[in-house]
Amino acid sequence: MPPSRRSSLIVTACLFAYLVPGxxxxxxxxxxxxxxxxxxxxxxxxxxxxxxxxxxxxTGWGDPLALLRSIAQMAMGLPYFIARHLEIxxxxxxxxxxxxxxxxxxxxxxxLLNVLVMLDVYDIAVGRKTS
Amino acid sequence: MTSHxxxxxxxxxxxxxxxxxxxxxxxxxxxxxxxxxxxxxVLSTFLIGWLMFPFPR
Numbered sequence: 801m802p803p804s805r806r807s808s809l810i811v812t813a814c815l816f817a818y819l820v821p822g823x824x825x826x827x828x829x830x831x832x833x834x835x836x837x838x839x840x841x842x843x844x845x846x847x848x849x850x851x852x853x854x855x856x857x858x859t860g861w862g863d864p865l866a867l868l869r870s871i872a873q874m875a876m877g878l879p880y881f882i883a884r885h886l887e888i889x890x891x892x893x894x895x896x897x898x899x900x901x902x903x904x905x906x907x908x909x910x911x912l913l914n915v916l917v918m919l920d921v922y923d924i925a926v927g928r929k930t931s
Numbered sequence: 932m933t934s935h936x937x938x939x940x941x942x943x944x945x946x947x948x949x950x951x952x953x954x955x956x957x958x959x960x961x962x963x964x965x966x967x968x969x970x971x972x973v974l975s976t977f978l979i980g981w982l983m984f985p986f987p988r
Contacts (some may be wrong), residue, residue, distance in 0.1 A: 832952075836948060836949075836952050837949060837952065839957075840945045841949060842941070842948050843944075843945055844945045844946070847932065847941065850932070851932055851938075854963075858943045875957055898933060899932060901932070902938050902942075906942060909942070909946060913946065913949050916949070916953055917949070917953070920953050929968050930956075931956050
């Protein structure tokens with residue numbers, strides 16, 4: 801494969817992997833992994849939203865940990881931005897329900913897992929891993 | 932999902948599956964690794980829970 805085509809494949813695969821968990825693997829024809837990541841990480845994020853996760857961005861630098869948690873949620877890609885667009889998790893109340901902390905943890909873990917999935921896609925795309 | 936135990940089990944199961952597929956390539960190795968990670972999550976949660984028992988606040 802010519803280097804320019806290889807670079808384009810790597811960038812596209814990583815972009816797809818960021819946008820939707822598992823899509824990068826599906827693009828690289830890693831069907832089983834792609835579907836497993838799509839379902840498992842998607843479920844984790846969806847259950848988090850169902851448990852009233854907060855997707856509110858922190859304002860200012862008063863709570864750096866909250867900023868890191870928001871960045872972790874953003875790593876989920878399109879589902880995160882769609883949820884925000886639909887105004888899910890944007891309630892002003894800090895405590896919306898008894899499960900909101902679990903919900904936030906589920907969504908943050910989903911985003912962080914998607915980062916690992918993106919790294920896996922990169923390794924496969926550059927040829928470091930075969931599957 | 933208001934049950935702590937159910938939330939723990941669901942979270943551990945989903946994360947274990949992702950870890951298993953990221954870290955192992957063979958199906959048998961994935962199952963073994965996934966079960967180990969799942970057991971690690973659940974057992975460590977109970978252990979930490981009991982360690983925190985004397986300090987409720």
